[in-house]
Amino acid sequence: MQENRKGLPNIYYTTIVTKTERVIGMSVQYEDYQITVFQSALHQTTSTVAVTEDIILIVDPTWLPEEIEAIQRHVKESDNGQRQYLLFTHSDFDHILGWNAFPEAVTIASRGFVARSGKDATVQEIHDFDDHYYIQRPYIIDYPEIDIIIDYDEQTIESGNTSIMFYLAPGHQPDGVFAVINQTNTLIAGDYLSDVEFPFIHHNSEAYERTIDKLEKVLSEQKIELLIPGHGNSTNEFKEMQDRIGDSRWYIQVLRDEVRREETFDVLQAFVDSFLFSRYLGEEHENNKRQMQAEEKG
Template identity: 70%
Template sequence: MPVQYENQHVTVFQSELYQTTSTVAVTKDIILITDPTWLPGEIEAIRQHVDKHDNGQRKYLLFTHSDFDHILGWKAFPDAVTIASRGFTAKSGREDILQDIHDFDESYYIQRPYPVEYPSIDIIIDHDEQTMEIGNTSVSFYLAPGHQADGVFAVLPGPGILIAGDYASDVEFPFIHHDSRAYERTLNKLEEVMDENTINLFVPGHGTCTADGAEIRKRIRDSRWYIQTLRDEIRHQQSSEVLGAFVDSYSFSRYLGEEHENNKAQIEKERRA
């Protein structure tokens, strides 16, 4: 599996599919694995990397949210302690999520060497700044609804790593599958965490990680502008040429155009509620 970024603290893998990232952070105390995905060979490469750096640390597996591409690697790490939000554990429609995995695998003749199941969670994140301290390693978690209702992002303040889930990507504008106002609050929360911590690496769920603070803040501003401009467009029932050009500026615009239409429907639903 291609490695997008690596230093002494963290390795960011990137799948060929949807430029999806899977992050492995290693300290003397823990190995934190986040969203291992997509293909069996890619997940096996992540597993081998974890084994290579396993010096007896406790292994943890974080799910940033319940989209099927972020959970399908669960059973490849059976000895890891799992972490996710309370919303993740209470998720309805689990059978639909698992069916998405089965449909994907059947479409591409994929056979996984482990069972496909919805993850059971050992450590439940209930509130912002919920912190796990193992030896000299600290990891803080923040609830991140908006893309989905059950999102979480994580900060390792020692090495300054922020694992953001499906927010502030350079290859996707916001995909609002839950609620646009909640999405904006999560963007605000990301900025607050940036203000309160030294972030040396920002890892989105899709696209390119970055160590450039100005780039991170630009992605957050662009996401906020997109949501606010789309909301204005829906409110005034008129298309914005500027917004259309913004959507078209992304690569893979045919697929992203479908997500843009889904966002329109979501904000219209919110307006009528």
């Protein structure tokens, strides 16, 4: 496989033929002998499968039925009797809609994920999406039941020689989690540190900054060799990881200054406009402004 200029493999499509001879195309953004990062056609959403001799960890399997089926096939082909885990980094509907496709997996999420109010509304978002696009899924849609609840930073799951360390990550949503797979030096960041999105602050900007601080601390103290965001491209360049932290922190700080001064900063608008898909991201930027204004009012 050829590598791009950042040292990561170029995105390719794997073709899978099912028993009914239906051809399925699924984008694989990154792959090595233990980590496979699938990328959906929608919102460049990533779904990660990490395979060791002890476990198979599946993260946020999504979006379309054919894409989830490709992830299922990969898990099946990788299965040598390891215990399967299914991690939800947060409760946005696009990150939970595939959970019943992996009934054998032990589910993992934060305490906030379990205690979240409005679960029915989240499930309804999945039904609305499927209805809008005439999508039929071969499994039941409902809110995930969680077997292992993450309550504190550095909570760890160990299986044989494999360990996964979890950190609470509120800010984007109140119930976020990011994880480090120690054997592969992989940081699964959830909806943080994307190269195709600036911060989407759906919960609280100060909490978001604290999560950024945690991510920076993990990068400085642990040998992270691969960063996987929830949307966009993975990276194995340490400077790129640092740059994404710096950009996220800068965006929140400048947006807060803009809201407090009740001014429009050209430099901030230029930063937002520098991203692709500017119409949708422009809407998220306005949502961030309203969130920040509500926080300032107390």
